[in-house]
Amino acid sequence: MRSPRTLEVWRLGTVNYLKSLKIQDKLVSERKAHQIPDTLLSLEHPPTYTLGKRRTDHNLLIPQSELTKIGAELHYTQRGGDITFHGPHQAILYPIISLRSIGFGARNYVETLERSMIEFASMYGVKARPGNKCETGVWVGDRKIGAIGVRITSGITCHGLAFNIDPDLKYFEHIVPCGIADKEVTSLRRETDALLPSEEVIHKQLITCLANAFSYDDVVWKEDPSVILDTKDVE
């Protein structure tokens, strides 16, 4: 009989991208050392463009010098995937989980992240689907509503998914999102007529869909984000 699996959830509000990377690095080390259980960060970023390990900066369509004018930062990361945008009203989940303890590889993991977002979208009557080959992510028709970019070190995950609730989609015009030209980006706001509850409620729903998709027995909602945000090694 397997032991019960717990997911600890931290809801952090808006977090600067670099700060979120430092928090994740710390959590990945702690998870690797079995000091913490599987952990999930739920947050948003201020306007930020990010690139993956392949550094596909040809997919940024404006000069880097223009970015401050539009109020955005650019960061190079170690995650998989191409260029993307993060910003207000986009729900971000960064699961720091041990794939080895559930016997998952990258493919199963990413497919489960996709299923989490599809399940969440269906709560609002939005029929989303996983991407075709080479188009990992979540789509409504030919419009992308959820993006994935993941890093796995020693079987521990970091980075994760970004689901568009109601971000300013104009920011996506300055990139070839995920390196896929001629396909639109969309949002939950655009795809449903349903009345959207508060973002706090929406984030909680998305988190619950992820926890169910990964079959966690227990979800622990951590109350005090300052514990993670204000640690001395994270500036």
Added chain:
Amino acid sequence: MALRLMLASSRIASHLRISVSHRAFSSVVLKDLKYADSHEWVKIEGNKATVGITDHAQEHLGDVVYVKLPDVGRSVSQGESFGAVESVKATSDINSPISGKVLQVNKDLSESPALVNSSPYEEGWIMKVELSDAGEVKKLMDSDKYSKFCEEEDSKH
């Protein structure tokens, strides 16, 4: 899927003249290699070693679109990351099963990263290393232990 694996492994087996165990729906594990629990294989020939990722690893990764190769001449340590592969928008670190110095890397993987999927034990090899500590090989699994390890991992979900 099973038929493809059997044909591929029979081809590999007849080329290398070793026996391969076939169990329905299991990945290919070759008898003369050693294995790390992070799913890398190593072939030891004297004080030189060839390293790659296993059939189990490539199946669980999905289609590999990019391989970050180590620099020739750098040192690698057993259990430490030496490079990465990208598949399905996930970058997965690959760890070295042995310690030593990188002598050669498989440049074909820059143009054709999918070789890791189609031929993980042959054309998809990743690096060749000069061993610094032959004794480390004892810490690795043989093919039987690795097969069991894979079965146990896969039964977790």
